[in-house]
Amino acid sequence: MGDFESAGPAGGNGASPRPRLEDVAARVGLSTASVSLVLRGVPGPSERTRQRVLKAAADLGYRPDRTASTLASRRSRLLGVVIDVHSPFHAELVEHLHTAAEEIGYDLVLSTRTRTRTESTAIETLLAFRCEALILLGSESADAELAELARRAPVISLGRRIIKAGLDVVRTADDVGVGQVVDHLVELGHHSIVYVDGGKGVIVTDRRRGYRSAMRRNTLDAHIxxxxxGATEHAGELAARHFLESGDLPTAVVTYNDQCAIGMLTAFRRAGVDVPGKISVAGYDDDTLSRLASFDLTTVSQNAEEQARQAVTAAVERLDHGRTAPREIVLTPVLIARGTTSEPR
Structure with missing residues (x-):
């Protein structure tokens, strides 16, 4: 059982040698096979044995060498995740993905999409790390590119609608979510409701469509x-500045996401515009910032925890159970009414 090594400091120049699996086994008086079972989380050893082994490993400074273990098993049990480094919502998704993966013996490797690093570069990095499946958060790749990628490894698109690409999709009904916000504002008595768009992409299109459909459903076609x-706080600040400089302030604004809404809130408050007294503002995503008392933002929850669980389940169904037919799981979003929306005054 030589598939574990220490990741502690290398010996040399009189430094202590790195502890080995055999050292942990000697400390607790067990075989290396039994110690390996505990360290790999395999069922079998008693809880008392587990605690003894884990304490001995900690005392010795022993750490398993995942690379060696991977080579021995020929399975990496790694799920690659591509995230937008600027998205608080993606950060929350990753936290839930970690939990869901660890519960079934998998781990994550993260690769970032930035303003200077493309999604394709992030994906190739994950494949180089021998990730067995890929979970793409809010993917920006073309459908044809994703279909080609799905022939190389199982792919789960989390958050974005994709048609006929041969891969799995886990998302919320974004058009429904934005429609819930519009309905909420109409029920409060608003008619002049503006939507601040998010730029380009499938998710952007779905949310914009949800706004237009809800306005028409409420017979507010003339107010569309x-x-x-955009998707950033800066985009929200620019939108608020546009309203302030034009003097054409609606009674309510729905933004593409929470980041944009928070930028708008900040700009309005800096200009002395009361929210929601003068104007109501709503976002989308229910990210961690939206829940802070300083923002208390009305928004839409996409149920990040359930999306993450479904994405990991889809990956494992492909890897461990041989499912080949693509699946789409569409969750219903939930309106979270907080302090940034009220009746127009």
Missing amino acids: RVLHG
Whole structure:
């Protein structure tokens, strides 16, 4: 059982040698096979034995060498995740993905998409690390590119609708979610409701469509107004500045996501515009910032925990159970009404 090594400091120049699996076994008086079972989390050893082994490993500074273990088993049991480094919602998804993966003996490798690093580069990095399946958060790749990628490894698109690409999709009904916000504002008595767009992409299109459909459903066709925006706090600040400088302030604004809404809130408050007294503001995602008392943002929850669980389940069904037919799981979003929306005054 030589598939574990220490990741502690290398010996040399009189430094202590790195502890080995045999050292842990000698400390607790067990075989290396039994110690290996405990350290790999395999069922069998008693809880008392587990605690003894884990304490001895900690005392000795022993750490398993995952690379050696991977080579021995020919399975990496790694799920690769591509995230947008600027997205608080993606950070929350990753936390839930870690939990769901660890519960069934898998681990994650993260690769970031940034303003200077493309999604394709992030994906190739994950494949180089021998990730067995890929979970793409809010993917920006073309459908044809994703279909080609799905022939190399199981792919789960988390958050984005994809048609006929041969891969799994886990998402919420974004059009429904934005529609819930519009309905909420209409019920409060608003008619002049502007939507601040998020740029380009499938998710952006779905949310914009949800706004237009809800306005028409509420017989507010004449009030439909979409303002160019973006997915960042800066985009929200620019949108707020546009309203302030034009003097054409609606009674309510729905933004593409929470980041944009928070930027807008900040700009309005800096200008002395009361929210929600003068204007109501709502976002989308229910990310961690939206829940802070300083923002208390009305938004839409996408149920990040359930999305993550479904994405990991889909990957494992492909890897461990041989499922080949693509699946789409669409969750229903939930409106979270907080302190940034009220009746128009």
